[in-house]
Amino acid sequence: MxxxxxxxxxxxxxxxxxxxxxxxxxxxxxxxxxxxxxxxxxxxxxxxxxxxxxxxxxxxxxxxxxxxxxxxxxxxxxxxxxxxxxxxxxxxxxxxxxxxxxxxxxxxxxxxxxxxxxxxxxxxxxxxxxxxxxxxxxxxxxxxxxxxxxxxxxxxxxxxxxxxxxxxxxxxxxxxxxxxxxxxxxxxxxxxxxxxxxxxxxxxxxxxxxxxxxxxxxxxxxxxxxxVYVSQPVKKYAIDVVAATRQSPDLLLGASPRATLHLVRSARAHAALSGRDYVIPDDLQDLAVPVLAHRLLPSMEAQGQHRRPEQVIDELIRRVPVPDIK
The missing domain is CATH 3.40.50.300 (P-loop containing nucleotide triphosphate hydrolases)
Incomplete structure (x- = not known):
């Protein structure tokens, strides 16, 4: 009680x-x-x-x-x-x-x-x-x-x-x-x-x-x-998404640790505006493009193929395993 x-x-x-x-x-x-x-x-x-x-x-x-x-x-x-x-x-x-x-x-x-x-x-x-x-x-x-x-x-x-x-x-x-x-x-x-x-x-x-x-x-x-609560699996998911930008062959410059911090902070606000006091992977996915894309530099090959950072992030989001949040 x-x-x-x-x-x-x-x-x-x-x-x-x-x-x-x-x-x-x-x-x-x-x-x-x-x-x-x-x-x-x-x-x-x-x-x-x-x-x-x-x-x-x-x-x-x-x-x-x-x-x-x-x-x-x-x-x-x-x-x-x-x-x-x-x-x-x-x-x-x-x-x-x-x-x-x-x-x-x-x-x-x-x-x-x-x-x-x-x-x-x-x-x-x-x-x-x-x-x-x-x-x-x-x-x-x-x-x-x-x-x-x-x-x-x-x-x-x-x-x-x-x-x-x-x-x-x-x-x-x-x-x-x-x-x-x-x-x-x-x-x-x-x-x-x-x-x-x-x-x-x-x-x-x-x-x-x-x-x-x-x-x-x-x-x-x-x-x-x-x-707003962020569980350890969700934090790990945010790190995995950002780390994937640093390993992508389509990008010369990946996202920084500051980007990870901004992504999680924004996810907290996004969750609260949705009426939740906890963050879920969907919050990170919804914000990945606006929070990360402007920090990235595409490789010469990606530029030659007219691949924008937004497209690369969308592909990475589909590729990075999503944690099972109960």
Whole structure:
């Protein structure tokens, strides 16, 4: 009987988590039509304490999705437009001399926010892109020898155009590895595009979007996600899937140990959003492509055969033995 209150409390926390996450998803869907899977993954990455890379051609709603998520949460949000002349200090901040006090004062950059929207991140030089490396991994910024902590939650949502587009730079491998997942918006269905013409033609839905969750609520959700149970067989399965990318002849570069960590964290959030307080292999399978594909480099043979990392991962998922979870 003593265990009953704990079970009840766990169920209540899970119901609260799902309810709050649904509010955030519904708020975003009021702006982005017909992209429920993309929106679900976006919320999953937020609750997994991760960062999201949105890649697609211009005009399909990448920035709108990032702004909609930012607006749905009542927390500090900063937007950075990445351009070729952007400097690292324009992101992290700079120490400026104060003539009145005779001392240097730190002026925080836009990275000091709970949600940072980086628009067209691959239009900036690799040197500027690398300014995000420390803050995305260690949740801190070091300027002139001084280290400044970033508040939780902290999420970078970056958009980028395909590398084939004019004026773009390839993201460094270390930068890509710090993004928990990469998604593509894709073109909307005709019905959704028709609705977009009706809605967006009369007004701007983003202007009407009010916050539906507070910073404290998001922090509580993140804490609840950490408590989602992952059994040893499921952990071993995650390691096996990631290890298979390192052994595949179709890949020059497999996924890193950081990728394994991101995969399991995301699976915890995915399970919770599905109403479960435990992870199953299906959670890992559903997230394998968005979490792993952008970290991989295909071999010359695979490129010659037009085999994309997403295809390789799908094949590996079918090949790696799935644990029997009772």
């Amino acid at each position: 003593a265990a009953t209150p704990d079970v009840t409390d766990a169920e209540t926390r899970l119901e609260t988590l799902v309810d709050t996450a649904d509010r955030i998803r519904n708020a975003i869907e009021s702006v982005i039509e017909g992209k429920s899977d993309v929106i679900r993954l976006t919320v999953t990455v937020l609750l997994a304490e991760g960062h999201l890379l949105i890649e697609d051609v211009p005009g399909v709603g990448k920035t709108m999705l990032a702004k909609a998520l930012a607006r749905s949460i009542d927390c500090p949000v900063r937007r950075v437009q990445f351009t070729p002349d952007l400097l690292p200090s324009d992101i992290t901040g700079v120490s400026a001399y104060n003539q009145q006090t005779g001392e240097f004062e730190f002026k925080p950059g836009p990275v000091f926010a709970n949600i940072v929207v980086g628009d067209e991140i691959n239009r900036a030089s690799p040197k500027t892109q690398s300014a995000l490396l420390e803050c995305m991994e260690e949740r801190q910024v070091t300027v002139d020898g001084e280290t400044y902590r970033l508040e939780s939650p902290f999420m970078v949502i970056a958009t980028q155009n395909p590398i084939e587009m004019e004026g773009t730079y390839a993201l460094p491998e270390a930068q890509r590895d710090r993004f928990t997942a990469k998604i593509a918006m894709g073109y909307p269905e005709p019905a959704a595009e028709l609705e977009m013409l009706d809605v967006h033609g009369a007004s701007q839905p983003l202007d009407k979007l009010d916050p539906v969750a507070t910073t404290a609520e998001v922090r509580a959700l993140i804490e609840a996600i950490r408590a």
